[in-house]
Amino acid sequence: HPGWPGLIEAYRDRLPVGPDFTVVTLQEGNTPLLPAPYLSELTGCEVYLKVEGLNPTGSFKDRGMTMAVSDAVTRGKRAVLCASTGNTSASAAAYATRAGITCAVLIPEGKIAMGKLAQAVMHGAKIIQVQGNFDDCLELARKATAEFDEIELVNSVNPARIEGQKTAAFEIVDVLGRAPDVHALPVGNAGNITAYWKGYSEYYADGVSTSRPRMLGVQAAGAAPLVNGAPVKNPETIATAIRIGSPASWNQAVAAKEESGGVFRAATDEKLLEAYRIVAGHEGVFVEPASAASVAGLLAAHADGWVKPGETVVCTVTGNGLKDPDTALAGIPTVEAIPVDPVSVARALGLG
């Protein structure tokens, strides 16, 4: 390979892939572990952002999808199906196209960010809007795939998804040379926290790292079943990616929290948007609102002393800000255009 071969080839010996495995890749993974100087200064911690928005379709889902679609193709499946708040559908659509198989996606009506819909459309997925929320879509997807053997379910209840996504933890340890003290990430359907914990635990078991991080799982306050300890019937949040009331990997998420000495926290939409603006405005990284949950969680955990100065903290920022331009531009006043004239430019800058 001339460069990074994609995560299946890079971590082949740590993934359940045999010699006959058909690899479908867009060279996902190997994302930056970016130092975050502003957040480090603010908290006294050594803070890094794991910038998952730089994967091929702009979210961490690509790690899971390279494995799930490869596995589906290897087992002779002709189609994949998923429920999605947007990113899973964008990723499934891209990898299915790459593999030359059909992709259908079930999305909650009117509740997915524009960029994600555009991706699924352009990659040729069959898009089915459902009169319900993500939880309804997932239940429907499970029923449909249970009845039709030729269609593979590629939500994170598919174990191949978790295998692919655990590689993000490997990458972090490979770069840092050790596990961080704290790992913060947004939690929706809870596949990703399950995957990170599996990755950290496997490296720890094999002696690649000598410790594991405390997991800080962050949900939106209006969609915080794991914080409340009970499913949420009508989840609501501006962070549509994590607008989920009944996470499929509930038990695994609780295990990750408990085994790691971690915690679940909720962040209000106001705090999510504040973190969203901090990451874009101070660190130069444009993420989608749900992704900022990790940072909102870190700031809250710093404020109440759960995270201590001097600790190394990794915040996964899960998706690219370009996916949801509407949230970025909401409330921005429209400005009148100026004449083609340098004096007007100066005036617009408040000079002259």
Ligand code: F0G
């Ligand atoms: N961040 C983003 C940007 C997401 O799209 C998701 C999940 C999460 C965080 C939460 O990850 O579900 O593994 O706990 N998006 C799914 C989707 C539900 O359909 O794209 P999780």
